[in-house]
Amino acid sequence: MKQILVISGKGGTGKTVLTGALAALAPNKVMADCDVDAANLYLLLNPSIREKHPFQSGASAVIDPALCSRCGQCSAACRFDAVSRDFVVNPIACEGCGLCARVCPAGAVTMKENTAGDWFVSETRYGPFVHAKLGLAEENSGKLVAKVRETAGEIAESKAADYVIIDGPPGIGCPVIASLSGVDLAVIVTEPSLSAIHDAERVMDLAKHFEVPVKLVVNKWDINPAVTEDIQKLCDSRHVPLIGQIPFDRVVVESVLAGEPVTERADGSLKEEFIKIWEAVRS
Numbered sequence: 315m316k317q318i319l320v321i322s323g324k325g326g327t328g329k330t331v332l333t334g335a336l337a338a339l340a341p342n343k344v345m346a347d348c349d350v351d352a353a354n355l356y357l358l359l360n361p362s363i364r365e366k367h368p369f370q371s372g373a374s375a376v377i378d379p380a381l382c383s384r385c386g387q388c389s390a391a392c393r394f395d396a397v398s399r400d401f402v403v404n405p406i407a408c409e410g411c412g413l414c415a416r417v418c419p420a421g422a423v424t425m426k427e428n429t430a431g432d433w434f435v436s437e438t439r440y441g442p443f444v445h446a447k448l449g450l451a452e453e454n455s456g457k458l459v460a461k462v463r464e465t466a467g468e469i470a471e472s473k474a475a476d477y478v479i480i481d482g483p484p485g486i487g488c489p490v491i492a493s494l495s496g497v498d499l500a501v502i503v504t505e506p507s508l509s510a511i512h513d514a515e516r517v518m519d520l521a522k523h524f525e526v527p528v529k530l531v532v533n534k535w536d537i538n539p540a541v542t543e544d545i546q547k548l549c550d551s552r553h554v555p556l557i558g559q560i561p562f563d564r565v566v567v568e569s570v571l572a573g574e575p576v577t578e579r580a581d582g583s584l585k586e587e588f589i590k591i592w593e594a595v596r597s
């Protein structure tokens with residue numbers, strides 16, 4: 315079983331469009347959406363949710379007013395000003411360090427586990443799909459990414475799937491690291507703009523650090539052919555195969571609006587380009 319991750323280094327380059335196309339083209343696979351902060355692969359795969367699980371992450375202090383003697387030791391100890399004057403903890407400000415519970419002489423503070431979102435196991439017409447939704451302003455998305463990947467891997471093992479196709483998060487932070495480590499291939503999607511190239515280079519460096527082989531796809535290559543040429547040169551200098559150049563095409567927009575992978579709607583040379591990319595990924 316091979317794990318293939320699609321990343322971009324920057325949001326809005328067409329990462330999910332490509333992931334949806336690979337999900338439609340790859341045989342015998344499980345899909346995972348690790349872009350848990352802004353999950354949107356489900357919009358293309360139309361999943362039927364089979365399982366929903368809460369994602370527990372971190373803890374917040376809760377003060378029991380019946381036990382509290384109002385001594386003030388908790389608010390004096392808290393470095394985050396999370397305890398109000400009337401000894402109520404603000405759960406947004408609370409970092410869950412547990413110091414207030416430790417110093418409280420009355421045993422009035424308990425640490426309550428936080429539900430930071432949900433993760434789901436769904437069925438789609440393309441195969442099983444594991445995805446998640448992180449709550450508003452919640453942190454620890456790297457931990458949720460790890461959960462999504464772990465579950466997708468277990469399902470793939472149990473079904474003897476050949477591939478896990480993963481939609482990765484943007485950027486190079488903790489969620490990307492959690493997505494990248496241990497995959498067999500990272501497909502970087504970029505577009506012909508200087509900022510996108512810069513971000514693609516950063517994600518190449520990250521993949522190199524984790525010894526993950528990379529291949530690169532340029533989306534909307536024809537909106538700036540000169541910069542696309544620069545991307546080709548960059549790939550040559552870094553020995554990164556440039557495996558596809560997707561043109562700007564209204565069919566891509568129409569497929570997103572219709573909520574389906576682009577390969578369901580595209581034909582001719584556009585569809586052939588996506589098939590060529592899948593063949594290069596598979597090889």
Ligand code: SF4
Pocket residue numbers: 377381382383384385386387388389401417418419420421422423
């Ligand atoms: S330390 Fe305990 S008893 Fe003292 S104010 Fe805080 S919660 Fe109340």
Ligand code: SF4
Pocket residue numbers: 374375391392393394395396397403407408409410411412413414415
């Ligand atoms: S757990 Fe830490 S951050 Fe939260 S209220 Fe207590 S001392 Fe402050």
